[in-house]
Amino acid sequence: MRKWILLLMILLLSSVSLGQQVIINGAGATFPYPLYSRWFYEFERETGIKINYQSVGSGAGIQQAKAGTVDFGATDAPLPGKEQEESKLIMIPTVAGSVAIVYNLPNVEKGLKLSREVIADIYLGKIKKWDDPKIKALNKDINLPSIPIVVARRSDGSGTTAIFTSFLSTVSSEWKEKVGAGTSVNWPVGIGGKGNEGVAGIVKNTIGAIGYVEFAYAVQNKLSYAQIKNKYGSFVEPSIDTVKYAASFFKLPEDFAVYIVDAPGKNSYPIAGYTFLLLKREYQDLEKAKAIVKFIRWAYEKGDKYAEELLYVPLPDNVKKLALKKLDLITYQGKKVVDLLK
Numbered sequence: 001m002r003k004w005i006l007l008l009m010i011l012l013l014s015s016v017s018l019g020q021q022v023i024i025n026g027a028g029a030t031f032p033y034p035l036y037s038r039w040f041y042e043f044e045r046e047t048g049i050k051i052n053y054q055s056v057g058s059g060a061g062i063q064q065a066k067a068g069t070v071d072f073g074a075t076d077a078p079l080p081g082k083e084q085e086e087s088k089l090i091m092i093p094t095v096a097g098s099v100a101i102v103y104n105l106p107n108v109e110k111g112l113k114l115s116r117e118v119i120a121d122i123y124l125g126k127i128k129k130w131d132d133p134k135i136k137a138l139n140k141d142i143n144l145p146s147i148p149i150v151v152a153r154r155s156d157g158s159g160t161t162a163i164f165t166s167f168l169s170t171v172s173s174e175w176k177e178k179v180g181a182g183t184s185v186n187w188p189v190g191i192g193g194k195g196n197e198g199v200a201g202i203v204k205n206t207i208g209a210i211g212y213v214e215f216a217y218a219v220q221n222k223l224s225y226a227q228i229k230n231k232y233g234s235f236v237e238p239s240i241d242t243v244k245y246a247a248s249f250f251k252l253p254e255d256f257a258v259y260i261v262d263a264p265g266k267n268s269y270p271i272a273g274y275t276f277l278l279l280k281r282e283y284q285d286l287e288k289a290k291a292i293v294k295f296i297r298w299a300y301e302k303g304d305k306y307a308e309e310l311l312y313v314p315l316p317d318n319v320k321k322l323a324l325k326k327l328d329l330i331t332y333q334g335k336k337v338v339d340l341l342k
Contacts, residue, residue, distance in 0.1 A: 021049070029275055030158070038306045073277070077159040164271060200223060283331070
């Protein structure tokens with residue numbers, strides 16, 4: 001009898017404990033998903049606060065944040081300040097990262113060089129085979145196969161697409177005029193994949209494929225990635241250092257809405273961007289609001305080592321300070337949540 005009573009008490013205590021756990025729900029960008037998964041796991045271990053995150057793409061993340069169906073959204077496509085205000089949202093950066101141009105070519109595991117113009121022409125459907133003279137001219141030391149180029153691109157609303165198409169619009173007037181930039185565009189060619197995972201899967205499983213994915217996905221899936229000819233004329237690979245260098249040329253505006261594309265400088269990787277969280281200006285649940293503020297402070301204080309392990313670029317201290325000031329705008333019943341945490 002005593003055993004049953006003891007067991008009942010344990011179950012009751014467990015249910016009380018579970019009932020008190022704060023659970024945060026977020027959705028959006030697939031670009032930072034490898035990092036966010038690690039951050040949320042480590043944060044829960046330390047605090048007991050659970051963060052559920054759906055990697056559904058920046059387009060869906062923006063929509064759900066605006067609709068208020070999640071506690072926070074995530075996007076790589078920055079919202080302009082006016083749109084943030086109209087939507088009663090606050091946007092803050094978490095890290096920066098790069099978009100790698102990945103490919104699947106027999107016997108060409110590394111060393112492929114691509115120019116800005118060639119990448120645009122491939123995605124415009126003008127360059128159709130790997131032994132095209134324009135590609136061969138950049139890769140005289142590589143025996144390029146005479147096989148069709150299979151273009152992979154995103155099928156969903158995507159911040160990675162917004163970064164990539166912003167780059168293409170910057171380097172190609174034809175692309176800017178015919179296609180433009182955004183989370184979703186009318187692609188001239190290509191096979192669609194959902195999320196960075198989907199594009200990585202197409203490239204990994206298709207001989208002759210080319211695609212664009214966040215750098216961590218390229219590394220995790222052991223995909224080959226190209227050296228890109230930057231604005232300076234150097235061929236540069238994605239890395240923490242080359243993205244840091246590129247980001248140093250861009251001053252973050254007050255609303256944080258900026259892309260890190262086609263930066264000047266010898267060592268700049270030309271396809272990169274920040275990724276952001278979209279937070280509510282007014283929360284109806286105080287404990288959730290407190291938990292979100294705690295998480296952001298934790299990520300800025302303790303998250304950098306995990307970011308670098310997964311090939312993301314931590315924010316400079318001055319950017320973190322600007323972002324932390326934005327937390328003053330988050331309120332509960334008209335009171336600043338940061339004050340209620342004290």
